[in-house]
Amino acid sequence: MTTDHLEALFADLRAETLPEVQPPGTPAVRQTVRRRRTRRAVLSAAAAVLLIAGGITVVNGHRSAAPPADGIPSPAPSVSAPAAPVSPFRQADIARQTLLDGDYGTPLIDLAEPVINNYAASHGTYPGQLVLRATCAGTGSFELYVDSQMKKRGRQTRLASLKVPCSAEPVPVAMPLTMTADAFVHTFRIHEAPERTVDKAGFAYQVYSKSGAPVTGSPEPFDEFDPDRRLDLTGREIVFEGVARPGSDVPGAPRPTVPAGDYALLTKCTGKPAIGRMTVGRLRPMGSGFDLIASADSPCTEPAGKQVETPVSWTGDPAEISFGLVTEEGLLHYALVRR
Amino acid sequence: MTAIVEPRSETPDPVQHDPPSFDEVYAAHFADLTVQLYAYFGDRQEAQDVVQEAFCRAFARWKTISGYDDPVAWIRRVAWNLAVSRWRRARTALGFLRGQRIAEPAAEGPSPERIALVAALGTLPPAQRRAVVLHYLADLPTAEIAQRERVTEAAVRSNLHRGRAALAAQLKTSDSRGGAA
Incomplete structure (x- = not known):
């Protein structure tokens, strides 16, 4: 069969198929887009109503530093603020879906999480010419840094910096990235993301081989996206939800304050053997101490942690919640749900 | 390995010209794109759905996309990406095409x-x-x-x-x- 013959066959295919195509039309496009926008607005409103109805006065403060030896966190002010309209986890999924819409082959690194300040995730080394793609669903923007470390305890060198805009309709940004074989580990970081973005937006990034050719590297556990690292919150009435990583502690950040009631603490810690800890306590008047109400410890395991559920109840005044991640690297997904 | 490279957008740079209207681009390219994806999927309805979805995504950000040098390239790319994703997910095309062989x-x-x-x-x-x-x-x-x-x-x-x-x-x-x- 000649090329001409094949061209003729395809021309026939086109000629024969074109008249059969019945475009739904631009009114249908407009209607779909309008419906999606409306649905998004309704979802946002519903999420806000749900949180307000729960009587929550919460600020999404993530405390991920290891708690003090006595297990009692230091005092911090309780603050009231509007709740996040859409779960940052959902936003992260939206962002990741945008990346998946591209056809770049299997990513070497693939991650989707809420934007938190001082985010730091360790990823493996894939020597060669790579492409870093990132996107964010939400508002604001942040800088995603990639640092390279040559030795286990060596100094880190900034390899790349990518400004990631957040939007309700995320658009990926990309940049070339070169990794060399002598690197021990690569740390992806976020510093000083704006307040309107932290804990409200979700982001995703992926790293690919630039040429599409297979790249042999030394993977790290967090290189692969794994939804099992998240809590299963299906059917739960979420009061507060967040994620903590080592180093994501923001000194002085307010802790969420929750009214008295019957709750369950849910935790799941993924990482090297250690413990993720979530505590509920109440500040004594004048900041003279902290009464521990409950503490949930979650052993960190790989590749995905185990979901731990700890019932907790209290009466009287609202209580504060703090989060600790007692591990060098890992991820603690935590949530407070109503019972 | 210390060089910091500047980020670049994945989308083409906007150029100065009168942007085509969404309706014009839709009318001119919907059927052609559908035929291409039909050849890929083997299922005309599936192809049509994918192309319609690509146009929906384009419409949602038409202000930006219409400024591109070649807005159709963006739509084609999204349609193909959707097609590949769908194909990977369901592997329906092969099943359909195998079925067609005995049609x-x-x-x-x-x-x-x-x-x-x-x-x-x-x-x-x-x-x-x-x-x-x-x-x-x-x-x-x-x-x-x-x-x-x-x-x-x-x-x-x-x-x-x-x-x-x-x-x-x-x-x-x-x-x-x-x-x-």
Whole structure:
């Protein structure tokens, strides 16, 4: 069969198929887009109503530093603020879906999480010419840094910096990235993301081989996206939800304050053997101490942690919640749900 | 390894000209894109759905996309990406195409040649199939296919060569089967 013959066959295919195509039309496009926008607005409103109805006065403060030896966190002010309209986890999924819409082959690194300040995730080394793609669903923007470390305890060198805009309709940004074989580990970081973005937006990034050719590297556990690292919150009435990583502690950040009631603490810690800890306590008047109400410890395991559920109840005044991640690297997904 | 490279947008730089209206682009390109994806999927309805979805995504950000040098390239890219994602997820195309091989050629609608060609396309590995469809139906040069597929031009040429050979073999087999029937 000649090329001409094949061209003729395809021309026939086109000629024969074109008249059969019945475009739904631009009114249908407009209607779909309008419906999606409306649905998004309704979802946002519903999420806000749900949180307000729960009587929550919460600020999404993530405390991920290891708690003090006595297990009692230091005092911090309780603050009231509007709740996040859409779960940052959902936003992260939206962002990741945008990346998946591209056809770049299997990513070497693939991650989707809420934007938190001082985010730091360790990823493996894939020597060669790579492409870093990132996107964010939400508002604001942040800088995603990639640092390279040559030795286990060596100094880190900034390899790349990518400004990631957040939007309700995320658009990926990309940049070339070169990794060399002598690197021990690569740390992806976020510093000083704006307040309107932290804990409200979700982001995703992926790293690919630039040429599409297979790249042999030394993977790290967090290189692969794994939804099992998240809590299963299906059917739960979420009061507060967040994620903590080592180093994501923001000194002085307010802790969420929750009214008295019957709750369950849910935790799941993924990482090297250690413990993720979530505590509920109440500040004594004048900041003279902290009464521990409950503490949930979650052993960190790989590749995905185990979901731990700890019932907790209290009466009287609202209580504060703090989060600790007692591990060098890992991820603690935590949530407070109503019972 | 310390160089910090500047980020770049994935989308083309905007250029100064009167942007086409969304309706114009839709009217001019919907059917053509559907035919291309039909050749890839083997399912016209599926192809049509994917193209409609690509246009929905374009419309949602038309203000930006209409400023691009070639807005259709963006839509085509999204449609193909959606097609590839769907195909990967469900592998429905192969099932459908295999089903088509035993379809009655005399049934009303597609001609036997079209059924044979679409079925033959369905037997090609995805990369070869994309190369063939993009070359013969989207009229894209190998350089553009290479850029889209993120492979070298040589790889595209190789895919085209292999795809053509496989199609020829398939269609020959199909002819001989048809003759025997």
